[in-house]
Amino acid sequence: MNLTHDLIAVFGGIFGLLAVFSAIGAVLKYRISPGAPHGVIDNLNARIKAWWAMIALIGGAIWIGKWGVIGLFGFISFQSLREFVSLTHTRRGDHRALIWSFFVFLPLQYYLIAIDWYGLFSILIPVYAFLLLPISSSLGADTTRFLERAAKVQWGLMICVYCLSHVPALLTLQIAGYEGRNALLVVFLVLTVQSSDVFQYVWGKLLGKHKVSPAISPSKTVEGLVGGVLTSTAVGAALWWITPFSPLEAGLIALVINMMGFFGGFVLSAIKRDRGVKDWGAMIEGHGGMLDRVDSISFSAPIFFHIVRYWWVA
């Protein structure tokens, strides 16, 4: 099977599902609260509408090709880093370090992926940014909460740029017998992890009783977690035909990245809770900010990348 056929099959399936969900949303709205606002249903419909736009964007990026995917995730990183730094406390002395983060390290990281320089791409932020940014901040000559500030800038870059950039980096992997089809690895990762978020939400709303940790997230329940991760693991296994994996391998990998995705949302919730906010931003209606949508991808992408690289790249 060739790439175009598979992409048409997968995206056709997703758009079909979205059409079904949109219809269900419209019926719920009509049956339960016609003409009047209803918190849960209106939020559900806003989320479904945003999904149409998000899936269309990813589909468009993949259709454009390598530069489309790099451009899309570069933008997602930019917006996420904006949201992250906006909510965390930095001081005037960090200004230069922030300029370096936004205008040098972020574009450079994605450029290194575009030219397929793995050796530098994999250490740019953990090594070079890690050492150079605190030097830049220290030149601001402000010692107030210095370690904390340096850590925040580094964390923002790791979560929002380094981790997320592993999604387009999947395009650079050389897998024997899978040439020219790497875009489907991006589809597999994004679809599996995002479906896990959706199914956790759905199972949580339907059966949720026991909160995983009320101190960190009021909406994450044990029922939602188990139901969501299992359902989307099944989704991942069912998608084995677009990957270089066997069905069993696809299911196991899906389980790993779904768990990582769950804890990505969990960890970033802890940060939000500490800052006293519910969402990272207000960019995507019904979802909150960009970082609210991609926190699970950020935590799962590097692990997925290295699983594939270790076992499948010759």
Added chain:
Amino acid sequence: MSLDHLIASGLCGFAKLLTGVRAVWLGSEPDARPRVYFANHRSHGDFVLIWAALPPHLRHRTRPVAGADYWLTTGLRRFLINRVFRGVTIDRRPDRHGANPIEQMGTALATGESLILFPEGTRNLNDGVQTFKSGIHHLVKAHPEAEFIPVWIENLGRVMPKGSLIPVPLLCTLTFGPALALIDGESRDAFLNRARSALLDLAPPED
């Protein structure tokens, strides 16, 4: 649309693009009544941001109060403050001659326009909010009919701190609080302190 209007819309658009500015109305709503929006002051862009966050029909009747010593010194600044922002330029020197600033602001309020005021007087380069100058108290005494709305500007001071040329594209949030009025028999300092804490109440928690 006139050139002045076009430049004003362009600047607002640029400010929105750079800062993704979002207005949060807590305890007040956008309204055409004469108002004094008073805000914390960290950057020259502060009033452009308040402007950009207001609905367009209110923007054109809301005028920033600006220091003549800064804004009337060069041709470009004069053009911007007089024509584009339609600012009320006041003389901040204690030994001023000429127009009384409170009367200048009062004239604008009397014609149904609103004002943007920075009661700290100058830009604050440190954390928190400096003590308020007494001008806002003179104004509330002369115009008790105007609504005094505190506006907390979050993050703009970090986008482009003093002395830097390149802005960092952080997201800015403007929080509009409930209107404040003078209480009978309230002293000047009591009002200034109350206004200052009303503004600080809108700030996110310090860590």
